[in-house]
Amino acid sequence: MAGDNNFPHILTTSSTLLGLCFVVLTSLRISNSSEASLIDEFTAAAIVMFMASSMLSYLSMRSSRLAPKPQYEKIADIVFLAGLTFLFITTMLITFNVIK
Template sequence: MARDNFPHILTASSTLLGLCFVVLTSLKISNSSEASLIDEFTAGAIVMFMVSSMLSYLSMRSGRFAPKPQYERIADIVFLAGLTFLFVTTMLIAFNVIK
């Protein structure tokens, strides 16, 4: 049962992917040695959002030749994992666990 969520997943994951790139680039430009764990977590979120974007795109382009619900379901799960990963990273930064 496909709900055709792939346009929403594609839009949100590509936006968050861009945000993660901005964060990672700003950490590299600032040359902060304290940001070691932050940039690793951000790189992990980049991978998750990129996979989610690609699977959403494949779901949109697959049509009748591939199992569309399977692509969409996996993209949804990976997107939620990326959101969770980004949330945990943000909370660690906010509460000064990662310095």
């Protein structure tokens, strides 16, 4: 389909969620929560995935004029979904106080 590009949506959403993950990680560090190591790890993984998704979406926008279009958008979709999964796991760990 012509004009069916998801990369602008992925770029804006992943960069917003990247900022949210930084806020979560910073608040965990400020509170000196010693039992939050698993939450830290999932949040750090989500940060890496959202950053990679943002970069791949940007590369997809930049390369959209090339004839053999690289598959940046498809990879950005997959990485973005993985980041959402890690963010969901993090919020469930925080919500249900799994770490004690």
